[in-house]
Amino acid sequence: MSAPVQTCLPPFLLIPCSWHPAPPAINAQVSICLPTLNARAFLEERLETILSQTLTDWELIVCDSHSTDGTWEYLSQWAHDPRVHLHQVPKEGLYAGWNECLKRATGKYVYIATADDTCAPELLERLAEPMDGNENIAVAYCGYREIDGRGQELTVRRSTFQKFIEPWMSARHDVDGRALFLITCAFDHNWGSVTGFAFQRALLDKTGLFRTDMGMNADCEWALRTLLVSPLVAFIPGRLATWRLHEAQASRNWGMDDARLCRDSMRDLLNDPRAGLPEAWKTVPAWSEQLMLKREWSYEELSELFRFVARANPRKFLTQCLRVGKQDPGMFFRQLFRLFAFPPMPTSSWEEHANHLLATFPCDWPPVPISSERPS
Structure with missing residues (x-):
């Protein structure tokens, strides 16, 4: 387990004038993208x-998407640091802000x-x-x-x-990206959090930027595209990042509309000839239907069109009937x-x-450990 983050600030944050920035980085190895609002x-x-x-x-x-809480003023103290590039961009949504950073990245690797x-x-x-040691590793997590x-x-x-x-996170493993794609399909769950991974910037030539029309599902959709074009993903042992759960975060809640977008984005991806889906899978x-199974079921699960909902809250049930009947008549009639x-569960378990x-669609599974690194 990584050491807890210290809450006290170092001197250069308390007294900016006492801090002398490092010399400018030329052809920086890593572009750190920090979107703010x-x-x-x-x-x-x-x-x-x-x-x-x-x-x-x-x-x-x-x-920064024109913050109003002092974010831009706070960041301005680094305006003269040659490693730091400050930009104000239009307020067009969470993933639009991510994309603005990615458009300006020049490093070999990217960390959001x-x-x-x-x-x-x-x-x-x-x-x-x-990633330095193996060009086939497109992502490290x-x-x-x-x-x-x-x-x-x-x-x-x-x-x-x-x-x-x-079992494959306790030691260093290089995992077939297609295998992780299949596991993600099976659990309808993003295979990782952006706070814990870095990737080759060249990947963006194949995946494109994050979609801005998919609500909170855009990072999962982009991750799936990434896995299909990533020969290997390096699993690094240890929990070296944090994910903060708080009331103000944009990705706090998940509902039926998100599940519908999640399902529809998977359909789009499977029908996209540019996505890199192996031809052998299509045989x-x-x-x-097998790859869509979990997402279809999850969407129905969140519809709330169930008898127990009708008994507990008739008004809510009728509202959902009208809503789903308008948005997705097929599911309403089912x-x-x-x-x-x-x-009903379409399988005995999602495991x-x-x-x-993993056994049906050709991929390299299970992964073989690379070394016995000590987790942090």
């Missing part, structure tokens, strides 16, 4: 963890530093190392800790996805024919479904 409450911790990185060959690209999260000092060094708004670690119940993947009987019963996909 009214993130002042967390910036001191975030900047501290960036400035304390053991890998010092980086550039910091800040794109979400403004309210933190990371261990050795994060960038540990993530860059495997580590685990993370959940923290609250005050930086205190939370005890969060592990998901079935996390339990499934944990598997009912291949698309539930009507089921007499609004809860949708079994994951193993089925």
